[in-house]
Amino acid sequence: MKRTLKVAVFVFIFALITGIVEVAGISAASKKTPAKPKISVKVTDDNVKVTIKKTKNAEGYEIYIKDPDTSDYKKSATVEKNGKAKRTYTISGLSEGAYKIKVRAYNGTIYSKFSSVKKAVVRSVYDFSDVEQGDIISFGRYEQDNVSKNGKENIEWVVLSKSKKGLLLMSRYILDVKPFHSVDEGTVWEKSTLRSWLNKDFYGTAFNDTEKSMIKKQTISNKENDSKSLGGKNTKDKVFLLSVEDTNNTAYGFNDESEYYDITARSAATKYALSKGLIALSSSDNINYGTADGEPSSIWWLRDPGLTGIRGTGIDGQGEYLTNIPYVSTEVGVRPVIFISLKS
Numbered sequence: 472m473k474r475t476l477k478v479a480v481f482v483f484i485f486a487l488i489t490g491i492v493e494v495a496g497i498s499a500a501s502k503k504t505p506a507k508p509k510i511s512v513k514v515t516d517d518n519v520k521v522t523i524k525k526t527k528n529a530e531g532y533e534i535y536i537k538d539p540d541t542s543d544y545k546k547s548a549t550v551e552k553n554g555k556a557k558r559t560y561t562i563s564g565l566s567e568g569a570y571k572i573k574v575r576a577y578n579g580t581i582y583s584k585f586s587s588v589k590k591a592v593v594r595s596v597y598d599f600s601d602v603e604q605g606d607i608i609s610f611g612r613y614e615q616d617n618v619s620k621n622g623k624e625n626i627e628w629v630v631l632s633k634s635k636k637g638l639l640l641m642s643r644y645i646l647d648v649k650p651f652h653s654v655d656e657g658t659v660w661e662k663s664t665l666r667s668w669l670n671k672d673f674y675g676t677a678f679n680d681t682e683k684s685m686i687k688k689q690t691i692s693n694k695e696n697d698s699k700s701l702g703g704k705n706t707k708d709k710v711f712l713l714s715v716e717d718t719n720n721t722a723y724g725f726n727d728e729s730e731y732y733d734i735t736a737r738s739a740a741t742k743y744a745l746s747k748g749l750i751a752l753s754s755s756d757n758i759n760y761g762t763a764d765g766e767p768s769s770i771w772w773l774r775d776p777g778l779t780g781i782r783g784t785g786i787d788g789q790g791e792y793l794t795n796i797p798y799v800s801t802e803v804g805v806r807p808v809i810f811i812s813l814k815s
Contacts, residue, residue, distance in 0.1 A: 505529040505576035505583040512589045519562045519591040529554030529576035539568030563622050565593045566680040606630045611677040615741040631723040637812040645740035645804030648747040652798040657781035659703025660774040669710040685811045710807050712774040733790035739766035752788035760788040771804040
């Protein structure tokens with residue numbers, strides 16, 4: 472009896488390895504080769520939407536893209552969606568040029584043949600010739616709705632001024648929350664960690680290559696304040712912050728009456744910025760913190776030194792100046808400023 476049991480166990484193991492028997496109703500050899508996917512592409516601005524039709528035996532898909540200046544395809548995304556449903560995926564932030572896209576389906580470790588190659592031509596969408604001061608334009612992309620899985624959102628900018636050379640822009644909303652400096656000590660814009668973050672991390676994340684080529688360095692004047700706190704050396708920056716003087720400039724759309732709570736200087740924040748600790752100020756019967764669009768406002772940084780030289784400046788929820796903000800504060804928002812060229 473024992474001999475028969477041993478033989479039976481050996482036969483079962485051999486059958487399991489060779490895929491003759493099923494365990495829990497699933498055969499080791501039950502995976503089938505997915506059908507060759509059929510795809511279509513649609514270009515909108517600097518985005519390409521890839522639509523994959525229902526594909527038999529597909530557990531998911533791999534999307535490959537070839538840039539205009541490269542000879543090889545690279546995998547852009549893996550999309551987990553079975554073949555019973557149509558699937559769309561958007562490739563965002565592409566520079567101008569002609570791209571090639573192909574897709575293959577997978578079922579476990581079994582892959583289909585690649586789909587037919589589709590061509591997607593991204594053209595320049597940055598014609599701002601008709602833009603005027605005070606207009607809102609889209610340029611660059613940054614996380615804003617605090618849902619990372621759907622990609623970054625277009626950044627909206629307020630046109631502060633327009634000249635023959637280009638546009639001076641400030642983000643319409645507070646985009647992020649950062650301390651002005653990482654160390655609790657006196658500093659100036661030139662040496663601040665916020666300046667470094669804006670010109671490296673933010674600049675590298677928010678703009679594609681075409682957009683970066685349009686952003687021009689500006690000479691930034693860093694004056695001492697009314698209390699003679701030093702502003703530091705002038706700097707050359709691609710991304711910067713406004714000064715107190717800038718927010719008194721009516722040509723930029725601000726109100727310069729010192730005793731007026733300037734609604735034009737108030738700013739709402741994105742959901743992403745609020746998720747990082749920024750406070751949206753709620754209005755009451757006595758105090759109005761609403762922006763011109765009726766949204767709750769939040770505090771945001773300026774680049775000037777504060778009254779003591781060891782604190783910073785910003786705009787509060789009523790559009791007034793704050794001059795005693797600790798440089799290490801993590802409850803103050805950032806509204807980046809850039810200058811983009813209108814010349815090709």
